[in-house]
Amino acid sequence: QAAALPGDAGGRGLALVRRPQDPAPAVFRVARTTPGELAALAERVRGQERARSPWLPALPLRLSRTRLTAPQDGEIVLGVADEPEQQRQTLRTLRPTQDRGLMVFGGPGSGKSTVLQALAEQVPQAVRIPQDPEQAWTLIDEIAEGRRPMPPLLVVDDVDRHLAAFPLEYAAAWAERLQRVVRAAGERGGTVVLSASRCSGQIAAIAELLPLRALLRTASRAEHLAAGGESAAFDSERPPGRAVLGTTEVQCALPDSDEGAPDPLPDLTPHWKPRA
Numbered sequence: 647q648a649a650a651l652p653g654d655a656g657g658r659g660l661a662l663v664r665r666p667q668d669p670a671p672a673v674f675r676v677a678r679t680t681p682g683e684l685a686a687l688a689e690r691v692r693g694q695e696r697a698r699s700p701w702l703p704a705l706p707l708r709l710s711r712t713r714l715t716a717p718q719d720g721e722i723v724l725g726v727a728d729e730p731e732q733q734r735q736t737l738r739t740l741r742p743t744q745d746r747g748l749m750v751f752g753g754p755g756s757g758k759s760t761v762l763q764a765l766a767e768q769v770p771q772a773v774r775i776p777q778d779p780e781q782a783w784t785l786i787d788e789i790a791e792g793r794r795p796m797p798p799l800l801v802v803d804d805v806d807r808h809l810a811a812f813p814l815e816y817a818a819a820w821a822e823r824l825q826r827v828v829r830a831a832g833e834r835g836g837t838v839v840l841s842a843s844r845c846s847g848q849i850a851a852i853a854e855l856l857p858l859r860a861l862l863r864t865a866s867r868a869e870h871l872a873a874g875g876e877s878a879a880f881d882s883e884r885p886p887g888r889a890v891l892g893t894t895e896v897q898c899a900l901p902d903s904d905e906g907a908p909d910p911l912p913d914l915t916p917h918w919k920p921r922a
Contacts (some may be wrong), residue, residue, distance in 0.1 A: 722769065730772075747839060751845055809849070
């Protein structure tokens with residue numbers, strides 16, 4: 647009905663209003679204000695504190711980890727989550743004693759390696775599995791068999807590239823050992839963080855063992871859905887480091903080694919609230 651109101655000069659100020667007790671909306675005309683009335687209003691509020699926005703600023707495109715501090719010792723800072731329905735932005739962390747691990751999915755340029763690097767830098771005893779196939783095989787095999795202690799944080803970047811570097815039968819055996827490591831991580835006091843470009847086959851089986859899953863930008867909607875994301879949350883222009891964690895948008899922090907990274911957040915610390 648509002649679309650049928652006249653759009654010419656004679657229709658200025660016309661509107662429809664319907665109160666709960668009205669059977670139908672009624673047309674009324676909003677009173678026009680004169681320049682003098684506007685000037686008087688401006689003068690009346692001059693010098694008053696500017697009204698605060700009812701919503702927080704958008705998450706930054708690049709977030710420096712040096713500005714973020716874990717609320718408890720031992721927690722690993724992941725980034726800042728936006729919770730508009732709660733009108734708050736919260737610090738998100740990995741809790742080694744509760745969160746057994748995290749799976750990060752993302753396509754090329756999505757920032758998945760940077761996310762893992764930022765996590766690894768926070769744990770001095772973290773172990774990163776190298777891309778060299780022989781070294782990767784030896785480390786995972788020794789941890790799986792108990793010949794090497796479980797590190798407090800085990801980081802395996804590009805699991806799909808690791809699997810592609812092995813012959814088929816060795817890839818299956820290495821994936822089986824990695825699954826054993828993930829299963830035993832909680833009991834052995836470790837946290838495992840993995841990343842991959844796609845969620846398929848052996849990687850899907852490994853990802854199912856981890857309690858947390860972060861979805862960065864993927865190459866297609868199909869890959870986003872295959873990784874467990876919702877169709878509405880797919881964004882082909884998602885900035886690097888912007889992830890969907892569960893149903894929440896999270897901007898992951900940059901590693902300390904990324905010097906000179908801009909941090910557009912002026913001072914949001916007072917708005918951060920601990921998770922319930």
